[in-house]
Amino acid sequence: MRVKDLFVTRSVSDLIDETEYGDERLRRSIGPVGLTALGVGAIIGTGIFVVIGEGAKLAGPSLFLAFILAAITCGFSALSYAELSSSVPVSGSAYTFSYATLGEFVAFIIGWDLILEYGVAVAAVAVGWGGNLNAFLESVFGIELPTALTASPSDGGVINLPAVFIVMLISILLTLGTRESARANAVMVGIKILILVFFIVVAFTAFQADHFEPFAPEGFAGIASAAGVIFFAYIGFDAVTTASEESRNPGRDLPIAVIGSLLISTVLYVLVAIAAVGVASVDTLSGSDAPLATALDEGAGIPWAGGLLAAGALIAITSVILVLLYGQTRIFFAMCRDGLLPRRLAKVNPRFGTPARLTLGFGTLIAVLAALVPLDEIVKLVNIGTLFAFVLVNLGVIILRRTRPDMKRPFRVPGSPVVPLIGILLCAYLIAQLPWETWVRFVGWLVAGLIIYFAYSIRHSRLRRGEHATRPADAGAPDAAAPDAAPGAGEKG
Template sequence: MTSTPTSATSAPTAPSVPLRTQLLRRKPVERLVADAGTGAGGQLRRTLGVGHLTTISIGATLGTGIFVVLGEAVPVAGPAVVVSFVLAGVIALLSALSYAELAGMIPAAGSSYSYSYATLGELAAWVCGWCLILEYGVSVAAVAVGWGQYVNELLHATIGVTIPDAWSQPPGAGGYFNVPALVVVVIATLVLLRGVTESARVNTAMVVIKILALLLFCAIAFTAFRAGNLTPLFPLGLAGMSSGAATLFFSYIGFDAASTAGEEARDPQRDLPRAIMLSLGIVTLLYCLVALAAVGAMPWRRFEGTEAALARIVDQAGGGSLVVGLLSLGAVVAIASVVLTVLYGQIRILFAMARDGLVPPVFARVDQRTGVPRTNTLVVGLFVSLLAASIPLGELANATSIGTLFAFALVNVAVLVLRRTRPELPRAFRVPFAPVVPIAGALLCCYAMLSLGASTWVVFVGWMVLGLALYAGYGRRHSRLNAPAPHAVLPPQ
């Protein structure tokens, strides 16, 4: 007798099996792939090619660190912020190689959550998914906070007015409510509700605009470049450079966004690895170029207290109000693109977790007309918009970095596990020099986590405790692995 998958809307009761077995049970790769084409809530549509996938990753990444977090990283690292970008890029590259291998093998919407489910077990998958909620959802809010700074720069350069701090800053940063941050999240939510193809087209246009804006900045900033601004290169020592890299790792969040589109890619085995590596290469090159131009054009101590550093540099370099206005417009578009694509990734992570039963099934229901998880999109958009309007940038950026680093470490471990347990599985892309590269990627992620401050760790631990409580109260009892499935559940090893 053949069993059939339990629908995403079912709520099985946790079986009477040992707790350790339940927490470490794994979801086979074959079942992950099969579930990508099924689901009582509806299926996502495969409409994206390598170009769209690449711009999704670029859109989710490019702009976050340069337009927003650079002003916070330079006072920590000094001119060595350029080296910090390189170090953060190396950490990201090692993890990107692991993402590329797994994305080609497991073309599911869950990204590293799904990879952890197949290799490390249900508890690790939940923890990874919970970190991804921190990574994607909170990073959207953090980026949206910085968006308001550039809206003010644009308004000042064009019509000579700005939004008062009371309504452009969150509580704790001199304001009552960050209205621009709320607005940009609402706009992104409305775009996503129209469908993935329409969203991808809008994002592609925005990616082109922000690349042009960054090239314009470099052209102006290099005219004011002073070699003396780069000496001493390490005024705050190697510890400052490392701390800057940990903070700037936030700016690489997003290269993995293409992997969340695994169920909407036309040829995921071929295109996902290409999109991940291509997007990271483009982003790293631009980051290093812009960072070098920025610290060469303005002494590093003058970056303190600004979240719109590039606009200030252009203004002081004599670019004039027109160039400042164009750069601010590029930044507004760039950050809006990050909000759009990272919000997209957050929604797909919750979609995958809901289909597995670990979060309520409402997040897995797909609108038949648009092919979009509509309720999921609305709930996430509302939550993130309120978070963005009420929390200062710095704490959001650091909390996002630690959640991302933890998830990336798990992805590197997942590559090692699958190489040992499932060597026969076809791999469109293979991490070179394995197991050295995945091990180095995992260790560097752990090192960067340890470079973050105590307050960030307190937030992270609190977030994990909350997540484990939710898993114990809901996810463990509603997991689809409690029910029979067409592929046997692998026992813990």
């Protein structure tokens, strides 16, 4: 095999035909509100309930500027995700975008990377869910669950039952239907937004302007350092694009959801940061494991705030698990449908319209991981995986603009290729800051993926076998002027 054969790409029109006429297709059932809620659900997790303290330690009262800087950093990549998801509305997110622009080999690598990223993230967040459940029960009811049932063996327990429970519960919900899962997520997102709004309103009633002096004790360096920590509180907007194939009107709704979820989260983050510093000193915030609860307790005199915010954190984590597990199953589904992994796993349940076998299988594996394996170190792989995906999506916009200049693009990144290039450079800078141990683990996972690719995937790839979705005779030919045009709004209900 020649090296250039590794970089064969899939036609965008064929990818789209597969979602409309293929045997393994998903139902288009999510609207703009549900999609935006997926993004907000993935972004606003426990980070905002904890990262305020870490950021305040570095940036001081100028903490809110660090949130804005981190949002701008993510914004460049968000614009690229918006363009590709609206132009290539197919499950798989960065994996599928890479298949259409950079070739099969790169697509497999990023897909394999994202499977690890999402899987480890779900397991880690599920472990955090168990800890927050304990905090909630203790603060509200005075009940503390035994360590034997809430920790892994290496952490002094036997099994983390709460983590198993929440992962399996979400897996079953995702199996029953995407529309139902999206509605449940929207409810949880609404509740956690209300709790954050409650914090903002109450904190502003006890606001003290002198807490903002000195405003930036460490200057811009402190703000930039805090932005580096806070950046990872924004990761999650990319999960919206894993729902591309299940969006009712992808050309319009996906850009709205990707950019909208980032903007909503940024506004909430900035207001919470300003309110937190206004109601409590930087020393109070940075010295607490639960800075928002401490701020309302000591600054506003509301001791029961801890229980309310613990409930908010619990709900926030639940929606994060739902969105991340959803995203992982859709990426794996796309790889199986393309033949790069066993195709039988891409079977869609005719009753529920979801890849039920795949979803329950992943849920079980992740539940075992969360129950028994310590995740303190491996969770760092989430960061490097996400940043690599961001780099490839930005690169994909630049390449597709050159190779498919006439393709229909419902949303276009302004200022391309400059804006995507800035996104690449920002992500590359953050990747360079990661510890070498993270690189070693990442390379180890990729080596395992390469073995699978050359031993299995390259021989079973549908693209290499010449298999394509069959367009019915009465469906009409693709638009000759725009051979890779996306389907119109609402073609599938």
